[in-house]
Amino acid sequence: MLREKIKNWKMGLAAVLVFVLVLGMMGMSGSVKAADQTDSKMIDIMFVHDTHSHLNSFSTVVDEKQEMIGGFARIKTLIDEQKEKNPDTLVVDGGDFSMGTLVQTVFETQAAEIRMLGALGCEATTLGNHEFDYRSKGLAKMLETAAESGDTVPELLVCNINWDAMEQQGLSEGQQQIRDAFTEYGTKDYVMVQKGDVRVALLGVFGKDALACAPTCELQFTDPVEAVKKTVAEIKKNEDADIIVCLSHSGTSEDESKSEDEILAKKVPDLDVIISGHTHTKLEEPIVHGDTYIVSAGEYGKYLGSLSLEQKDDGRWSMKEYQLTPIETDIAEDAATQEEINSFMATVDTDYLAQFGFTREQVLAENDVAFDSLEDLYNIHTEHNLGDLIADAYAYAVTNSTDYNGTPVDVAIAPSGTIRDTYTKGNITVEDVFNSFSLGIGADGVPGYPLIEAYLTGKELKTVAEIDASVSDLMTSARLYMYGLQFTYNPHRMILNRVTDVYLLDADGNRRELEDDKMYRVVADLYSGQMLSAVTKTSYGLLSVVPKKADGTPIENFEDVILTDNGGELKAWTAIAHYMESFPDENGDGIADIPQYYAGLHERKVVDDSSDLIKLIKNPNKYAVMIAGIVLIAILLVVLLIRLVLKLVKYRTGKSL
Template identity: 45%
Template sequence: MGSVNQRIRSIVSYVCLVTLFSVSSISLAAKTTAAETGEAITILFTHDLHDHLLPVKDLQDGLIGSTGGFARLDSAIKAETEKHPEALLVDAGDYSMGTPFQTIFSSDSPELRIMGEIGYDVVTFGNHEFDYRASGLAESLQSAKASQAVLPHIVQSNTEFPADAQGDLTSSLSALKVAYEACDVKDYTIIEKNGIRIGAFGLMGDDAASNAPKSEVVFADPIENAQRVVKQLQQENVDLILCLSHSGTWPKAADSEDEVLAKKVPEIDVIISAHTHTKLREPIVAGDTLIVAGEDSCRYLGALDLVREGDGRWKPVRYDLERIDEGLAEDSRIAGMVQDYKEKVQKAYFDRFDLQYDQVLAVSPYNFQNINSLLKTHQEDPLGNLISDAYRYAVQLAEGSEYQPVDAAIVPVGTIRGTFFKGDITAADAFTVSSLGIGADKIPGYPLISVYLTGKELKTVCEVDASISPMMEEAQLFMSGLEFTFNPKRMIFNKVTEASLRKPDGSVEAIEDQELYRVVVGLYSAQMLSIVGDESYGLLSIVPKTEDGKPITDFEAQIIHEAADGVTTEIKEWQAIAWYLQSFESVDGVAQVPEYYAGPHDRKVMDGSTNILALLSQPNGIALGVYGAAAAFILLGIFLVTKITSFSKRKAQKRAEARRK
């Protein structure tokens, strides 16, 4: 019996080996056949590069290194194209805004020109390409065109140019439309690689569109436009449909825009998913659609090898995210171009602030948290404290003898774009941390503005942080001068239990509901505060006011300026940080970040008590309304139960009397 079993096992083993060898051979043959007949393609991709033309400090495995840089990226791309000469190279938007190179975005368009030199085939716009408004993007496109450089194809399918009642465009929209035509910006383009016709189109998602409030254009429904373009591409008989989607993915599939896109437009073969800075270690497979993403800031080059199956759809056979770090040599040609643009940034931008690009402003003895940690953790943070303190310091410095005390400064986490690491902090680092936007002076960088809020509204600001930021992480607020305690277990919009002002001398002052308090914020942040009422369905209200208590209708009129040598200039957010860093006590002539910013200081205190008194005490107006409604509902229930019981008793008595008769 044992001998028979052994023979059976031997036969089974032999059959398994033969089968395995046969399957492997068939699989390899299939791949070989696919390659020989032109049915294989490699897609190289990036997204959310955010102007990281130069490497920047980064933390990996607890060690400070550097990532990014277009010269390194070019080396990684060359290594791939040596193996796959017919690879398609694409970018899914937000290639600009995030480092000082953005300051020459409009005048020189360094991003598009270098991407063209590297060999990008197709790119699309993200919301940040509209940061300098329609006119800024128009100038950037025209600059790129005028350079006569080889540029990537640009695709964007859901941009609309709204006209007024007479059918006319504003001058800036008209300029952008002309620039679109000059650079041949289309809904889609068709590129042939390795004998395969690839239809690529660009898309701006809903969340991304909401982050471009000053774009002036309208972004039409992304799903409807994707369906429209896909039909056109099918009529063009393309072999593969590629969507450069600046929409993103989220943990919850139902809210994940690109997963919804894949479900509603299943004809799309591949979605390069940008905007949310997601790093997908494996593609998301949604039906026959592949969704891929490789983080932000030029940290990775994505590579996707596909083979075509018998049903015409595409199957991945390789998916890599290659880290762009010190392990890659810099391409000297691209490095030279970047250096030339760096010199332009110095002359065009930093010279006006009397700073050098690499000038050391201060030295930090410790690392601050990175952006992802800031977004994911709802708590007080030293970097947020430093930035908000910098705002108050800069206003006092700029206003001098005319300074009016600032009661509070507010910094939303969504406006913080970088962090500081242990060691030197340069002017470029300070800019990168608060790099968003442009001022009324048309100079890059959002300016600080002064607004007035009532004490009640200051408490509402605290409630926005406590109640809304757990649902919308970008809404988390960091504050200087304003401190509060909240309980996350309490009812929404009633989580704050205490709020007070911390004066510069360290004393604590109670907040009076009807009194006006001076608050300093960035221009964009102030505009966002004013829409809190809409976002909370009218339950919360913040109306930024002038010093005399009138609602602000023109936020740019509230910009804080510095007057020096007869010239008045805006105070930029990043400039405030630079000034504050330079103000710290020096050692050997170099400012040192104080130990104070190594940890929190009870500006935002979480009380997780589940005691019934802690959960229900100190109700605000919203809570009182809810409690009142609940009490009324309970009383109504008691009343109805009493009435029904009384009615039932009377009815029973009548039946009993009828039986006795």
């Protein structure tokens, strides 16, 4: 009995010892894991790009639904929440922080956009093409204002400005203004920042397409890839960097061979992360090439991007988490941030809108029409009611201006690339209209691109239709919405020969034949005129038009053909505003109503999706004939080559016999 008790006691003691030993081993295992985690360096990064002056939340159409999205005050809330978890979180921006809302009108005097990036805790940004919209003087003045504000502002990083080439040629006045402003602001190729135990190298680069989209930029740039290679080599030689992050205003494309930031990742594999701006891309998952991650969060601050990285044994980094957080109304606004934004907005009425007789919240029209979304204008190649309204507004404003010269507007053109937002149902305010066309500055130095006039022949108007039909699938910002022109195109036809019919449309909707040699008056905005060369380049010069003055001489400077009203420039956005004010008040409440005419389409751009052989080959233009001729010659050469080979074989066979 006693022996049995002793045996049981020993067994119990052994069990207890085993249990304690197991617990100890588990604790040791946990300690090892914790040590491993401690030994591995980690970094959290949050980012935005292409915010385009969208400091406030705004109403827009997303997937055919009206939503209130964005806003720096909400973004600040998320950044603060993240920094409570990790105070060493890095916050950066990918450029194009300006040009998109009324706050841009105080770009030079307030530098609101870059100062508000600083208020978010953003540590670095780069230049986008739209930072040049107010020309060299405007960009320089903005940077000087920011530097003198006393606010904490982000580092401005650009590694591929070719100052050597510009200095050899002699700096222009504008180049010198920017150089002086860069010096005052402290612009650099790259900068080192410490985030906990991680040394971060940040550099910025300005892409090729960004430069092509900046017609008023006076700076010269070196090849982006070569500049980044050189800068990364300098970082690796002189700095003890754990991670290299590139702020690139270059963008990505569905065509990988033309996707600038993918090319950059492949050719500069030492980059760990590329924050990819410019193309307004929303990447649900990073694009990965080797050990390089490319990330994008869309435009206008609709999303806040965040990623967490862990360093691997080889020194490179692995993605542990990646997220795009939609900035929606369920996120609380940071009160101090919103108050600062409000103070900037208060200057807009007095400093800008008063000269046009408008106020920011003034209601121009009531709207019950479902206008297409901005994404539809780019992605769906057809007629859109939003484009129709804006083109109609141009024609109306010119015809009803005090400086109208009596010559009717035959055609008005509004490219998708100039339309920056849509209109939602409800009240449409002055701010809404400005935001829908918020680009640029006029020759008068006043924000807002003006309208211009040009004369094109009937033959050139047919080419304009072909630009939309053929080029805009390669360059979606060149999708054209027109007043006064109707055309039909077939997407299955040979490129450069997709348009089958083109007509003029009069104010009553009646069709008229175009006369090839007759000149027609065309109205567009200044930016579209300046960007015409980019469209020509995309078609390799095959589709080109020569805008002319009324006397037939080619236009050399589009600022010479700016249209005026009351002696001042007729701005594109005020043309839209006055057009809306002109609509009838249908319900008698003293406010104009958007006509139901715009609830439908009017066959201005007709898509013939037929695969019928006759329709595919009818009405060939010179390019189709030329290509067909080349193909025919190639076929004949192949036939002749085959015959020659057969004769040679027959000759050798006969000779051997």
